[in-house]
Amino acid sequence: MQLIINGATHETDVDEDMPLLWLLRDELQMTGTKFGCGRGLCGACTIHLDGRPVRACLTPASAARGKAVTTIEGLSKNSDHPLQQAWIKHNVPQCGYCQSGQLMSAAALLQDNPNPTDSEIDRAMTGNLCRCGTYPRIKAAIKSAGQFVNAAGGNEDA
Amino acid sequence: MPDSSKQIRNVSRRSFLKLTGLAAGGLVLGSALPGWQRPWASPTGGNSELNLFISIAPDDTVSIICHRSEMGQGIRTGLPQVVADELEADWQKVQVVQGLGDKRYGSQNTDGSRSIRRFYDTMRRMGASARTMLENAAAQQWQVPAGECKATSHRVVHTPTGRSFRFGELAAPAASQPVPGDKDLQLKGSDDFRYIGKPVNTVDTPAMVTGAADFGQDVSIDNMLIASIERAPVLGSSIKKLDDSAARKVRGVVAIERLDGGAEPPLFHPLSGVAVLATNTWTALKARRKLQIDWSDSDHLGHNSDAYLEKLQQRVREPGKTITDHGDVQKALASASRDHEAVYTVPYLAHATMEPPSATAMTTDSSCEIWACVQDPQSVQQHVGNALGLEPEQVRVNVTLLGGGFGRKSKPDFVIEAALLSRKMKRPVKVVWSREDDIRHDYYHAASAEYYRAGLDSDGRVTGWLQRAAFPSIGGTFSAGVDHPAGFELDLGFADLPFAVDNHRSETQQAEYHARIGWLRSVANIQNAFGRCSFADELAHAAGKPADRFLLELIGPDRLVDPSQGDYKYGNYGEPLEKFPLDTGRLKEVLRRTAARADLTLRGDQQSGNGEGWGIAVHRSFLSYVGIATRVRVQDNRLEIMEMHAVADVGLAVNPDRVKSQMEGSMIFGMSLALLGEIRMEDGAVSNSNFHDYQLLRMHQSPPLEVELVDSQEAPAGVGEPGVPPVAPSIANAVFAATGKRYRELPLKKHLSIG
Known part of the structure; x- marks a missing residue:
């Protein structure tokens, strides 16, 4: 199976029903996409498929054929996506485990809507759990990043 | 802890590498970002070791060992920033290296909110010791008195002439200097702190936002x-x-x-x-x-958590085993003009770390x-x-x-x-471990029932207080035959009553274990504070007084409390009361500031549709004092948390931003357990399995949060846990203010839908 991940082509020989999560983590050693629940309940494995957020734990590898897969490792070329900068500015992460998924969900939101309201942020982010309780800082970081997103443009390596 | 003269010593290069794990077999050591390494990777070669925690490379890189585990509390930043401050290192040139398991570091058991309070002094001495060795090495190079050489900002300067060496240039000669004794160390004054008390950014954040951080x-x-x-x-x-x-x-x-x-x-x-x-x-x-x-x-096949909690509720209404007994409670209750009693329950809870x-x-x-x-x-x-x-x-x-x-x-x-x-x-x-494995095979927070009874005199003052706890002890996980709450669990917000009540008694009742019981963030303080702080609020209402005024009276005059009596020896979180007293003055100050953030006169009016109310709770745990004020709205049986405030006196805050983030996290952790958290067992097995039936708070349920830190130069106390205990009672108290209904059983989703 041939897949395009963060702009690079990968040949893999795995069962077609293997979720992208395990293909990324076990076969390609791209471990930024995290395993949290395996049921699409926590959002820790959020990636983009053709720019749309999906849960990698529920997406079979075969569903990505011919589509652009973007993971946290490909969110920006120089670790400088406006959200990544805002996350650092607001010192968002605590343990950090859920943050890849939070960032990927937030990036998809800002692509559609660079100036989301509180309730729009809630709607887009409610599928992403954080046990450490970084929600208020995530919300603040999304708001402060929003204004820079248009200028930065679509900087995914997709 | 061994004393520092044993702690601070030169270690051979060989042992430093052994401690930090250079030869990590089979691992490709890599770093996605400059300045950040996999936690278990060692500094690159060529370093000179000044002591167990500090080595310096010729290129000026200072490697500081963090021997405690990082789980979101920011300890890989907090402890090294203490070292760097005393060392006079430039933070930009500091690399944090995770220590291997090794008893030479002292305790590495990262729980009990202990890392800063147990190692703050040690880390300062480590930094000061290495700084002194650098200054002595420079003095030797220049053939001048050591008193003329002063480390500042990653250099040692010869004060009379202004000439200087970089730390990297002095590393090798400094490593062979004698290790100074404690009495030869000059610790910095707090006015000279460069990093201690400052919101230094978390060292792992850049790696965490790019997916490079390794778990x-x-x-x-x-x-x-x-x-x-x-x-x-x-x-x-x-x-x-x-x-x-x-x-x-x-x-x-x-x-x-x-x-x-x-x-x-x-x-x-x-x-x-x-x-x-x-x-x-x-x-x-x-x-x-x-x-x-x-x-x-x-033997545990017949365990059913609902029936078990019923049984515990019956037991706590019966006389139990006396732990402490002050004055004459029976007489006080018999002669009270009003008598009030209540039973509170908290179910089993799971840790549900995001990483299984x-x-x-x-x-x-x-x-x-x-x-x-x-x-x-x-x-x-x-x-x-x-x-x-x-x-x-x-x-x-x-x-x-x-x-x-x-x-x-x-x-x-x-x-x-x-x-x-x-x-x-x-x-x-x-x-x-999958999420299902994690939820079904945890070391659970104990299910509990607690009974409280108090007598009030005609002025609405408490004259007698009786309390009785039943929950399976953590001790049962480790020793056969433990079937009552243990003393160390009664230390956690139960027998350490901070109230000025002459007659009070603490008892326990039987509770056998049927599952692995463990410690969860703030441990028995969860049920003990829920009971104590809810019941105090009930008494305020019974006395017809605003909660803050009633609590100030109940806590009474400023004093230091020693809860020990007879066979009951108060553990005080493993610290001497002389260094970390149970200080009612600090508790009251936090109470006043918490109450100032709330409107305790607000009473919900269901008819007019404004079902809003404020609740407060204050609690000392892990040697820190935290108050929580919560505003809720209850409409059509739907509970919404509108805002929540924390006021925290944690002593000296080494990194105020991380202290605040821990309080934010504690409020959200506390809301999860107060509103949603419940593990149920049927026929001995856990019936929950994943986040759909063991729910955690989500962003849309998370209200605006504010944190106020009391400016303090007292010894640094616990931070990771003490924010959790007062959250649940502050919510239950707010719901009572909003609706007139008192809920004594967690989680509140049993009674209300959660917005």
């Missing part, structure tokens, strides 16, 4: 197998019959192995189970579902190397060593970042699983 689940070792384990659903049950023929046929399955559970008490033994070992996680998970296992009966437990092991006949997300690497050395018949020193433990800990990852059962499976397979094995 236990992310470890990859050449030739490793992945294991997924089907464990006995009921404690004490074992494999009666196994049919693994279908699982073995799945492509990619390499082996299927049995794990024997230990006898009770449960300790840190792995549970009985069947491990599917495969070349990738997906295959292991898929094949595991094809296992056919008959499990043997167990995971451990990787490579076991040989004479050694074992571990890479894992563990809170206590020395406990791993000991218990893995026991399981394999090795000495602790033969077990090398590399600590990864922890995707949350909350107490779960100080139990090394999951690491022992990996070590045993690796020995059987003669190759590296990574054990991956």
